[in-house]
């Protein structure tokens with residue numbers, strides 16, 4: 001009898017535990033994020049710490065501009081919309097992969113454009129406030145946890161803040177100069193596959209940019 005009782009108690013604990021686990025899944029795997037960039041493209045977003053880089057609507061691919069707007073549909077575990085979720089709690093960050101860049105954002109520099117609407121939708125179109133570069137995927141993070149419905153979006157980043165200290169100053173110039181004439185991604189600021197004379201005005205106009 002004692003054994004039966006303890007078995008029932010154990011089963012009850014397991015069921016409760018499973019229920020709690022299901023409730024605690026965050027973000028829900030119903031929540032999704034997509035990019036407007038054409039499938040197969042690998043857009044590059046030019047950022048400055050002061051927010052005067054490119055909007056996501058004007059990311060670069062080799063040979064032109066693409067709209068890389070990110071759209072998040074924030075749904076709960078019942079796949080129902082989470083409305084009016086705070087923009088400040090939804091942000092972008094680079095996926096943690098070794099050797100893929102030194103991307104760093106200012107505080108609040110990669111948050112969503114607005115709170116979620118009644119359908120649970122928000123977007124990223126405004127320029128980010130960030131520096132450094134990244135060739136890894138861009139993660140959509142909800143209150144500290146990356147979306148689990150995908151492993152990040154294809155969006156690379158670069159900046160006149162080449163060393164990723166969130167200041168564009170004379171420290172960045174030698175890095176740009178060293179990359180001149182090469183295909184170094186970090187310094188290909190007007191992205192077209194080569195660091196050349198057309199990247200110089202972009203570098204120059206970034207000088208002095210700092211986080212707000």
Ligand SMILES: [Ca+2]
Pocket residue numbers: 160161162163164165166167168169171172
């Ligand atoms: Ca710098």
Ligand SMILES: [Ca+2]
Pocket residue numbers: 188189190191192193194195196198199
């Ligand atoms: Ca270039």
